[in-house]
Amino acid sequence: MSSGTGTHVSFRERTETPFEGEVDYVVVGSGAGGAAAASVLVRAGASVALIEAGAWREPEQYPSSAYGGMRDLMDDWGAQIAMGRALWPIVQARTMGGTTVINSAICVRTPADVFDRWEKEFGIGRTGGKGRLADRVWKHQDDLERELSVEEVPPDARGRSNVLAMKGAAAIGYDSHYMKRYVKGCVGSGQCLQGCRKLKKQSTNVVWVPEVLERGGLVLSSAPVSKVLFEGRRAIGVEGRFDHPRTHRAGSVFRVKAKKAVIVAASVTHSAVLLQKSGVKSKSLGRFFRAHPGTGVFGCYDEPVDQNTGATQGWASTAFRNEPGLKLETLHIPLELVASRFAGGGMELMDRLSRYRHIAMWCHSVRAESVGTVRAGFLGKPMVRYGLDAADMLKFREGMYLLAKTHVAAGAKSVLPGISGLPFEMKADEIERIRTGPTDPRAYIAILSHLFGGAVMGASPDTSVTDGSGRVHGYEGLVVADASVIPSVLGVNPQHTIMALARCFAEDLLAS
Amino acid sequence: MLWLVRSAMVAFYPRTEALPGIADTGIDPFLRQFRSETTFMMWLGVVLAALLFHFTPLFTVFVPLPAFFLPASLRDKHARKIGNTNLYLVKQAMLILKLPAGLCWGRDPEVRKRFAMAAYAPDPDVWRTS
Numbered sequence: 001m002s003s004g005t006g007t008h009v010s011f012r013e014r015t016e017t018p019f020e021g022e023v024d025y026v027v028v029g030s031g032a033g034g035a036a037a038a039s040v041l042v043r044a045g046a047s048v049a050l051i052e053a054g055a056w057r058e059p060e061q062y063p064s065s066a067y068g069g070m071r072d073l074m075d076d077w078g079a080q081i082a083m084g085r086a087l088w089p090i091v092q093a094r095t096m097g098g099t100t101v102i103n104s105a106i107c108v109r110t111p112a113d114v115f116d117r118w119e120k121e122f123g124i125g126r127t128g129g130k131g132r133l134a135d136r137v138w139k140h141q142d143d144l145e146r147e148l149s150v151e152e153v154p155p156d157a158r159g160r161s162n163v164l165a166m167k168g169a170a171a172i173g174y175d176s177h178y179m180k181r182y183v184k185g186c187v188g189s190g191q192c193l194q195g196c197r198k199l200k201k202q203s204t205n206v207v208w209v210p211e212v213l214e215r216g217g218l219v220l221s222s223a224p225v226s227k228v229l230f231e232g233r234r235a236i237g238v239e240g241r242f243d244h245p246r247t248h249r250a251g252s253v254f255r256v257k258a259k260k261a262v263i264v265a266a267s268v269t270h271s272a273v274l275l276q277k278s279g280v281k282s283k284s285l286g287r288f289f290r291a292h293p294g295t296g297v298f299g300c301y302d303e304p305v306d307q308n309t310g311a312t313q314g315w316a317s318t319a320f321r322n323e324p325g326l327k328l329e330t331l332h333i334p335l336e337l338v339a340s341r342f343a344g345g346g347m348e349l350m351d352r353l354s355r356y357r358h359i360a361m362w363c364h365s366v367r368a369e370s371v372g373t374v375r376a377g378f379l380g381k382p383m384v385r386y387g388l389d390a391a392d393m394l395k396f397r398e399g400m401y402l403l404a405k406t407h408v409a410a411g412a413k414s415v416l417p418g419i420s421g422l423p424f425e426m427k428a429d430e431i432e433r434i435r436t437g438p439t440d441p442r443a444y445i446a447i448l449s450h451l452f453g454g455a456v457m458g459a460s461p462d463t464s465v466t467d468g469s470g471r472v473h474g475y476e477g478l479v480v481a482d483a484s485v486i487p488s489v490l491g492v493n494p495q496h497t498i499m500a501l502a503r504c505f506a507e508d509l510l511a512s
Numbered sequence: 513m514l515w516l517v518r519s520a521m522v523a524f525y526p527r528t529e530a531l532p533g534i535a536d537t538g539i540d541p542f543l544r545q546f547r548s549e550t551t552f553m554m555w556l557g558v559v560l561a562a563l564l565f566h567f568t569p570l571f572t573v574f575v576p577l578p579a580f581f582l583p584a585s586l587r588d589k590h591a592r593k594i595g596n597t598n599l600y601l602v603k604q605a606m607l608i609l610k611l612p613a614g615l616c617w618g619r620d621p622e623v624r625k626r627f628a629m630a631a632y633a634p635d636p637d638v639w640r641t642s
Contacts, residue, residue, distance in 0.1 A: 010641045055639035067615040068635030071549055079554050087604060096640075221640065245639050246549070308629055335627060339525070339614030340607055345595025346588035350528045356627050420598045442600040445607070 006213035010056065011222040011242045011251050018253040019242075021218055023047040025509070026238050026258040027265060028225045028274070031098020033482030034265030035204035035212075036144075036499040040506035042215040049256045050212050051238065053224035053266070055245035056096035056205065062195035066336040069194035072245075073102050076381075080269065082372065082448055084387025086441035088293060091449045092267050095195075096221050097205025099267070100495065103449075104192045104313035105182040105201050106329075107150045108492040109141050110134075110500070111321075122487045123459025124468040130511070133468060133504065140500035148202040149184035152177075157188030159310015161360040164301070165330050166315055168410030176317035176328070182495075183311075190332055192312035223254055228262055228278040228478065235262040235478035258477065261509055263470075264455075265482035265502065269382035272374045272454030272484055275465075280472060282465045285455060289372040289386055290489050292450035296331055296341075296363035297400055298416035299407030300425070304357040307332040315362075321491045325367040326399040328406070333361045341445060342416075343424055352424075359416070362406065364399030365450060367491035368392040374454045386448070393439040396446075404431040419443050450494050455480045456487035470505035481505045513559050514543050519580045520562040521613040523591045524606075530626070534613055537620035546612055554608075561609035564602065568594060 009019055023046075027038045030052040041048045055072070063072045070077045075094035081087045093099040115134035119125035126132055144150075153162065158178065169176035182202040189198050199206065213219055226240040237258045242251030264271045272286045310332070317328040333341065335356055342352050370389045377383025388396060404415040408428045415426050417434055420443040426433065437443070457480075458464025461473035466485050472478040481502040483494055490497060518539055527533030547555055566579045572593035573586050582590060595610075597603050617623055621631035 008640070008642060010639070057639050061636045061638050061640070063635035063637075064632040065615070065619040065635055067546075067619055068637070070615070072635070072637070072639075077550055077554055079551065079557075086600070246637070304628075306628065308627075334618065335624070335629070336615045336618030337611075339618050340611040343596050345524045345591030345593075345606070345610075346526055347528060348592045349524060349595060350526060350531055350533070354528070354530045420603070424596075443598075 005216040006218060008056070008213060008219045008221065011244050014251055016252045018255060021049055021256040023049040023218060023256065023258060024260045025049070025263060026051065026256050027263045028238060029098060029265035029267065029271070029482060030096050030204060030209055031093070031265065031267065031482065032100050032204065032495045032498040033502040034098070034263065035208040036502040037263050037265060037481045037506040038212050038217070039208040040503050041510065042212050042217050044510050046260070046510070047216065048212055049218040049220065050209060051220040051223050051225055051256065052096045053243065054093070054095035054222065056221040057195070059195065059197050059199045059206065062197050064194065064197070066194065066334045069102065073195060080382070082384040082386040084372070084385060084441070086387065086444070086446070088446045088448055090269065090384060090451065091447055092269060092451070095205070096209055097203045100203035101195045101205060102193055103495065104311070105203065105495070106313060106316070106493040107145065107180045107182055107496050110137055110490065110497040111492060114488065114490055117488055122457065122464065124457055124487070130507070136504050137497065137500040140503045141496055144496065144499055148182040148207065150180050150182055151184065152180050153311045153314040154186060157186040157311050158314050159188055159190070159307065159332070160305045161307045161332060162310055162314035162330050164305065164360060164410040165362055165406065168406035169317055171409035172406060174317060174319040176315060176319065179311070179314055179316050181311070186311055188310040190308045190310060190312055193334070218256070220254060220256070225266070225274060226277065228264070228274065230279070233474060234476040238262060261477040261479055263479045263481050265480070268451035268454050268483050269374055269384060271480055271482055273376045273380070273382045275455060275472070276376055277380060280475065282461070282473065284463055284465050286373050286375045288453040288456045288487060289374045289384060290370070290452040291368060291386060291448040292365035292489060293368055293388060293396065293446050293448050294363050294365035295400070295418070295444055295446040296333070296361040297403040297407065297418070298359045298361050299410065299412030300355060300414045300416065301358050301360065301412055305360040306357055307360050308334065318492060320399070320402065321367060324395045324398045325491065326364045326395055327367070327492060328362065328364050328399070328402060331361055331363045341418065343418070360407070362403050364403060366392060366395050366399060367489050368395070369489070388441050390439060393441060396444070397434065397437055397439060401431065401434040404434055418445055452483050452486040452489055452494070455484040457485040458487060469508035479505055479509060514547070516566060517558055517562040518543060520565040520609055523565070523579060523587050524595065524610055525613055525617050526588065532620065532622050534617045537617050537623060539616055542616040557608045558612060561605040564605050565594060565609060
């Protein structure tokens with residue numbers, strides 16, 4: 001099917017002839033990394049195939065309900081779990097546009113200390129013969145902010161929860177701000193997590209995937225790649241089978257050859273596993289998995305907060321990024337998910353739920369230094385092993401206290417911390433108890449939302465999978481261009497960094 | 513197994529004076545839809561969690577009967593106690609049960625109206641094919 005001068009191929013039945021194609025560059029994954037790289041390549045006149053495991057839904061085809069969001073947009077219904085002392089879900093999308101469709105499009109520039117650490121610990125300083133990586137990334141971030149219409153959450157779209165958070169932070173006296181996001185003219189419909197049906201969020205399926213088609217590219221949807229193909233040590237293409245978006249029955253085979261390179265950007269959990277299943281040999285493959293684990297604290301207010309109105313995430317503070325090492329944000333959680341987040345059952349649970357209009361959820365994400373692994377597990381699906389060490393759990397717990405304190409400063413009459421072993425509801429004068437609460441991760445209901453590593457970059461093939469341009473050590477024509485290459489946590493939302501890095505890698509490919 | 517899952521979900525989300533219960537929100541078609549659309553592992557988890565719910569009243573309300581045989585007040589007490597447990601695996605199992613139940617209950621137009629929220633438009637359930 002042609003659009004512009006390009007071609008989009010969606011699910012094909014098993015009985016149909018295998019799909020074959022040949023391009024200069026095959027990009028696996030259409031999220032922040034893959035689509036950013038593809039946009040650079042097509043603008044340079046290269047022929048590109050962008051291959052996405054999930055279906056392609058236009059904004060008007062996004063689901064409305066949280067049920068539809070989990071079914072249509074999430075990877076495995078959001079049921080992917082990090083195995084450790086506690087079982088914490090991993091939030092990733094599986095749809096055209098990847099996680100940029102379901103996140104809050106938060107735009108934060110890569111902090112300078114991140115590059116200093118990469119240079120010192122991993123030997124990543126100057127890349128592609130084009131100068132310091134930091135300068136290149138920041139230059140791309142300047143461009144991205146213009147291209148994707150980055151703006152601060154407008155006053156009319158803030159909603160009461162974001163305004164309360166700002167008030168609470170100001171009362172305590174720490175720096176905070178309304179977020180800058182890749183959103184053009186937000187109307188505060190509170191549906192970021194189910195995809196923005198108002199067409200305001202500049203997710204990659206809205207901006208760059210159509211551009212790939214317009215510039216003559218090939219786009220495959222519902223097409224999970226199962227293997228990278230090699231001739232010797234040179235990547236020459238990919239293959240897989242189409243996957244029906246609803247029934248997940250296997251369709252026909254697709255095989256796309258790459259004359260120049262294969263760029264893997266299938267997400268932190270899938271990229272490393274795809275390389276493993278394709279036979280790539282590297283001691284570091286699947287290692288150095290990291291994350292920003294996080295959870296939320298509810299504040300209970302006298303007046304309705306109606307957290308479902310306004311930007312889903314509109315306020316943040318990086319004041320605690322270095323000490324104790326975390327970021328604070330608002331996060332409006334749909335009623336459907338609050339119901340499962342609350343402890344209790346029966347009449348007691350219903351009584352707790354009846355207060356939904358009066359509660360606001362704010363969350364933290366911890367700059368955790370703990371390290372895990374990602375490997376192919378049962379039926380070849382990614383299996384993440386990850387747990388927080390004692391030092392990270394102290395940060396985690398302190399973050400919950402800071403959230404509770406901010407709620408109280410904003411006028412909350414009580415907080416609901418959701419910590420096993422502590423009361424369900426705590427009055428303002430009780431929140432100090434959080435600081436001596438449990439440090440066992442099993443006492444908390446948390447998620448991993450920002451993932452890093454599994455195919456990290458570095459100067460040495462002994463301790464990394466790729467070089468500073470994303471090229472897999474020891475192979476030709478094979479590049480990783482998503483958060484898998486990031487060798488440390490950032491302490492801020494990663495999408496801006498992923499996009500800029502992917503653009504640097506694509507430039508380096510063109511230059512080579 | 514549907515009745516077993518349904519019964520556990522109804523115990524967790526009963527009707528109150530202020531709010532409709534999950535039994536009022538189309539749980540039967542929801543469960544059929546959920547069973548057909550979700551992953552095998554997710555459905556298995558929900559069924560195992562429902563079994564755990566039904567066969568543990570001995571440890572919560574000290575009655576050696578499955579929860580579906582308990583009188584309503586005792587079943588509610590069982591739901592409250594198991595829903596507040598600090599035993600990690602039991603807590604996780606109840607979360608797996610409460611998650612899809614919440615997806616059903618919270619999308620209901622009448623429930624949303626009680627919280628001053630507009631009803632959801634139908635999920636389009638379509639994708640781009642060209």
